[in-house]
Amino acid sequence: MIALETRSLYKSFGSLAATRDVSLAFEAGARYAIIGPNGAGKTTYFNLLAGNLRPDSGTVLFAGRDVTGLDVTSRAKIGIARSFQRNNLFSDFTVRDNLMLACALRAGTTRVFWRPMRQTTSAHAEADEVAAQVGLTDVLGTTVRQLSYGSQRQLEVALALACKPQVLLLDEPTSGMSPEETARMHDLINAIPRSLTVIVIEHDMDIVLDIADRIIVLDYGRVLEQGTPTEIRASKVVRQRYLGEPAAGVSGGPRP
Amino acid sequence: MFLDPQFFAEQVLNSLQFSMLLFLLAIGLSVVFGLMDYLNLSHGTIYMFAAYVAFSLTHLGGSFWIALLLAPLAAAAVGVLLYFVLLKRAEKGGHLTQVLLTVGVIYMGTDLIRIAYGDLPKGVPQPEALNGAVVLFGIPYPAYRVFIIGLGLAVMVALYFALERTRLGALVRAGVDDRATAETLGIDIGKVFALVFGIGTYLAGVAGVVAAPVFGVYPGMDASIIILVLIVVVVGGLGSLRGVIVGSLLIGFADTFGKILLPQFAMMMIYLVMALVLIFRPSGLLPARRFSAPG
Amino acid sequence: MMASRTFIRRSVGVALVIVALVAQAFAGFFAQELIAEAAILAIFALSLDLLATCGLISFGHAGLLGVGCYVFAGLTVLMGGSANVAFPIAIVAGAVVAFMVGLFAVRTTGAFFIMVTLAAAEMLFSWGYRSPMFGGANGMGGVPRLNLTAIGIDLNDPATFALTVIVLCIVIWLLLELVVSSPFGRTLAAIRQNPSRVAALGGRVFFYRLAAFTASGAIAALAGALKVQHINFISPDLVSWFVSGDVLIAVVIGGVGTLVGGPLGAALLILLKELLSSTFGHWYLFLGIVFACVALLMPKGIVGNLLDFYERRITRVAASRREPTGDAA
Numbered sequence: 018m019i020a021l022e023t024r025s026l027y028k029s030f031g032s033l034a035a036t037r038d039v040s041l042a043f044e045a046g047a048r049y050a051i052i053g054p055n056g057a058g059k060t061t062y063f064n065l066l067a068g069n070l071r072p073d074s075g076t077v078l079f080a081g082r083d084v085t086g087l088d089v090t091s092r093a094k095i096g097i098a099r100s101f102q103r104n105n106l107f108s109d110f111t112v113r114d115n116l117m118l119a120c121a122l123r124a125g126t127t128r129v130f131w132r133p134m135r136q137t138t139s140a141h142a143e144a145d146e147v148a149a150q151v152g153l154t155d156v157l158g159t160t161v162r163q164l165s166y167g168s169q170r171q172l173e174v175a176l177a178l179a180c181k182p183q184v185l186l187l188d189e190p191t192s193g194m195s196p197e198e199t200a201r202m203h204d205l206i207n208a209i210p211r212s213l214t215v216i217v218i219e220h221d222m223d224i225v226l227d228i229a230d231r232i233i234v235l236d237y238g239r240v241l242e243q244g245t246p247t248e249i250r251a252s253k254v255v256r257q258r259y260l261g262e263p264a265a266g267v268s269g270g271p272r273p
Numbered sequence: 274m275f276l277d278p279q280f281f282a283e284q285v286l287n288s289l290q291f292s293m294l295l296f297l298l299a300i301g302l303s304v305v306f307g308l309m310d311y312l313n314l315s316h317g318t319i320y321m322f323a324a325y326v327a328f329s330l331t332h333l334g335g336s337f338w339i340a341l342l343l344a345p346l347a348a349a350a351v352g353v354l355l356y357f358v359l360l361k362r363a364e365k366g367g368h369l370t371q372v373l374l375t376v377g378v379i380y381m382g383t384d385l386i387r388i389a390y391g392d393l394p395k396g397v398p399q400p401e402a403l404n405g406a407v408v409l410f411g412i413p414y415p416a417y418r419v420f421i422i423g424l425g426l427a428v429m430v431a432l433y434f435a436l437e438r439t440r441l442g443a444l445v446r447a448g449v450d451d452r453a454t455a456e457t458l459g460i461d462i463g464k465v466f467a468l469v470f471g472i473g474t475y476l477a478g479v480a481g482v483v484a485a486p487v488f489g490v491y492p493g494m495d496a497s498i499i500i501l502v503l504i505v506v507v508v509g510g511l512g513s514l515r516g517v518i519v520g521s522l523l524i525g526f527a528d529t530f531g532k533i534l535l536p537q538f539a540m541m542m543i544y545l546v547m548a549l550v551l552i553f554r555p556s557g558l559l560p561a562r563r564f565s566a567p568g
Numbered sequence: 569m570m571a572s573r574t575f576i577r578r579s580v581g582v583a584l585v586i587v588a589l590v591a592q593a594f595a596g597f598f599a600q601e602l603i604a605e606a607a608i609l610a611i612f613a614l615s616l617d618l619l620a621t622c623g624l625i626s627f628g629h630a631g632l633l634g635v636g637c638y639v640f641a642g643l644t645v646l647m648g649g650s651a652n653v654a655f656p657i658a659i660v661a662g663a664v665v666a667f668m669v670g671l672f673a674v675r676t677t678g679a680f681f682i683m684v685t686l687a688a689a690e691m692l693f694s695w696g697y698r699s700p701m702f703g704g705a706n707g708m709g710g711v712p713r714l715n716l717t718a719i720g721i722d723l724n725d726p727a728t729f730a731l732t733v734i735v736l737c738i739v740i741w742l743l744l745e746l747v748v749s750s751p752f753g754r755t756l757a758a759i760r761q762n763p764s765r766v767a768a769l770g771g772r773v774f775f776y777r778l779a780a781f782t783a784s785g786a787i788a789a790l791a792g793a794l795k796v797q798h799i800n801f802i803s804p805d806l807v808s809w810f811v812s813g814d815v816l817i818a819v820v821i822g823g824v825g826t827l828v829g830g831p832l833g834a835a836l837l838i839l840l841k842e843l844l845s846s847t848f849g850h851w852y853l854f855l856g857i858v859f860a861c862v863a864l865l866m867p868k869g870i871v872g873n874l875l876d877f878y879e880r881r882i883t884r885v886a887a888s889r890r891e892p893t894g895d896a897a
Binding site for chain 3 (some may be wrong): 058088090093094098099101105106107108109110114117118119120121123126127128131132133134135137140163176178179180200219257
């Protein structure tokens with residue numbers, strides 16, 4: 018079954034064509050990695066999938082339904098959740114409050130104004146559950162601002178997971194992380210249940226080759242190549258354009 | 274009554290004259306707002322200060338022209354001093370702190386003026402050379418008001434060239450457009466801002482001097498105009514010269530013609546224009562900063 | 569930690585309630601008037617701070633106060649209606665007007681929201697200024713107070729009126745404490761911090777902001793209906809941007825987003841104005857100096873800086889027990 022699909026998607030900013038004729042289908046439950054050099058249009062494509070941006074033309078289909086006209090909020094409600102390349106959290110809240118809010122928003126209980134949040138037991142339990150899943154249980158009571166960068170990164174992914182999505186979009190989950198943190202995030206992504214379709218933008222090729230069932234290579238807004246990790250490794254075009262350059266983000270170091 | 278071309282022409286000239294005053298006041302506020310995201314309500318206090326300096330100078334026997342030369346310089350000096358002593362400290366404090374601080378400055382300024390000059394309105398004579406009337410579009414129109422229109426247009430042209438053709442202008446535009454990038458390029462935005470603040474308060478001073486013979490000089494003249502000026506800034510869009518020009522023309526005309534069309538609801542016309550603009554263009558008509566950027 | 573912040577905020581609130589009740593019990597005639605004035609401004613400040621919870625700062629809140637003023641005065645003085653009926657209608661009217669203005673206004677944020685709300689308020693002001701019905705710029709007297717004699721309360725007595733307003737203020741404060749701690753209120757706080765993430769998590773930011781603005785409008789109108797009852801008079805000055813400025817300043821002095829800060833700031837502002845104006849001829853000069861000092865020395869307001877001070881101490885204690893984390897990228 019196809020969970021998410023795009024058909025001839027185009028998006029440009031002024032004269033810059035960020036997404037050009039991208040047609041891709043994502044199988045439900047599979048793991049996808051999108052790679053490509055900086056400026057290849059990866060994040061723009063994510064924004065089009067999540068609904069942060071509207072395409073100039075083309076369609077986005079979710080479980081066969083045309084969702085091109087839906088904004089990011091509506092798409093989150095029907096089961097497309099995303100994390101962000103830069104931490105995008107509620108920095109005055111504790112980790113628990115962040116997660117409880119995400120759970121309450123998903124459950125639709127945030128219109129309740131007549132009883133305290135902490136009495137919303139379902140959100141409480143769900144928040145604890147997600148925290149355990151990503152390994153944030155120890156810091157549940159810590160305010161985000163005082164959290165280490167790596168933990169903030171984990172929370173970034175946890176917020177998306179708390180939406181209980183069918184499709185999870187992770188935008189460079191390991192960016193800026195230390196090797197240990199990267200390894201932990203790697204395990205976390207591997208542990209995501211197969212009921213979810215996961216699409217990751219990632220620079221760390223070790224992670225990409227390990228977790229992805231299929232890899233999509235974007236270049237100048239176009240799909241340069243797609244296939245299994247073995248196929249991508251063997252692809253002449255990709256080797257030339259991307260893997261061939263040792264500098265092209267084989268490590269997980271921070272990007273400029 | 275609009276079938277009467279003479280009447281119509283006169284109202285157009287009145288609108289233009291008021292627009293130019295708004296423009297002189299609004300340009301400094303807009304660039305400061307756009308460049309530093311600083312909501313400086315005390316901008317009008319500088320305008321009032323210059324008007325009183327002009328009053329003192331003419332009262333002591335100086336000519337209007339001397340006042341027009343000196344008072345804006347005094348206004349700029351006080352403005353920059355005010356900036357370094359007080360306003361700069363709330364740069365990172367957000368709009369609310371800035372509102373509190375600059376309302377404080379308004380209160381202080383108004384009472385200091387009261388202490389120095391008393392509560393009664395004062396007059397500043399317009400220059401004798403401009404006492405007559407000029408025939409424009411077939412109607413006689415006070416020469417002094419034509420002078421205001423001419424001065425405003427001259428400042429517009431001068432600022433256009435300053436912003437488009439000079440290095441400082443390029444720095445200001447870069448800073449308004451994307452402050453973080455400008456700073457990484459090694460531009461000292463703090464210095465640019467101080468200079469911009471000086472020029473902005475200088476022009477507010479010019480507005481104070483030329484407005485004095487028309488509207489009189491009185492404590493509270495700052496509060497009565499600052500809201501209009503803010504509206505000009507918001508309608509035009511933050512930080513752009515073209516925005517301020519369009520905004521001041523729109524509000525100047527809305528004010529003048531509002532008073533004729535709906536004398537009961539003259540002010541309402543202005544707010545209606547602003548509400549309509551913001552409903553359809555939430556960032557104003559011609560904002561300097563482009564908000565959408567590739568991700 | 570959040571619980572502690574809440575605890576400190578509420579402690580300040582309880583202290584303020586005690587001070588207000590004690591002051592009211594011992595106050596003379598003139599002080600009762602001041603207390604009532606402060607308590608009304610406190611309610612008004614609460615309504616503004618509810619809006620600030622979702623990150624919106626109104627510079628035209630006097631407009632919503634004015635809806636309460638004009639509807640209450642119109643129904644009672646002009647139409648001869650009962651004050652007890654006019655009061656709830658005025659509150660509903662505030663909510664309705666806020667809803668309609670909010671449909672447009674809450675699409676904007678920051679400085680633009682400030683200006684849109686200002687514009688809306690100034691439209692009402694300029695209408696009131698010219699409206700012959702309400703006496704135009706001169707205003708109109710004869711506004712009656714609520715009639716609670718059926719339950720043995722005579723609101724025409726200054727002390728009783730002041731006490732009643734204080735009690736109303738406490739009730740509204742407690743209600744808002746509940747609201748800000750509720751899932752709805754936490755969503756508002758989340759929107760203040762990061763509206764785009766709330767949207768990405770499936771929260772309709774527009775809806776929450778509109779709801780907050782509407783509720784805020786109802787409370788502001790309630791304050792307005794109390795205001796015209798208190799002074800038995802209505803004039804467009806009640807709607808001018810100076811009134812919007814006053815309440816904004818009260819909230820900033822007390823601490824934006826702290827809920828109790830608004831009433832604290834309101835009480836201090838009224839007290840300060842009274843002290844300065846009875847001591848100095850040119851008291852606005854001193855008021856301006858106080859504003860500048862608060863802005864520069866306590867930019868987060870009294871309660872906000874108190875909370876920060878407390879949090880820094882907690883962090884220091886925690887840091888001494890924890891190993892420093894090395895990799896802040």
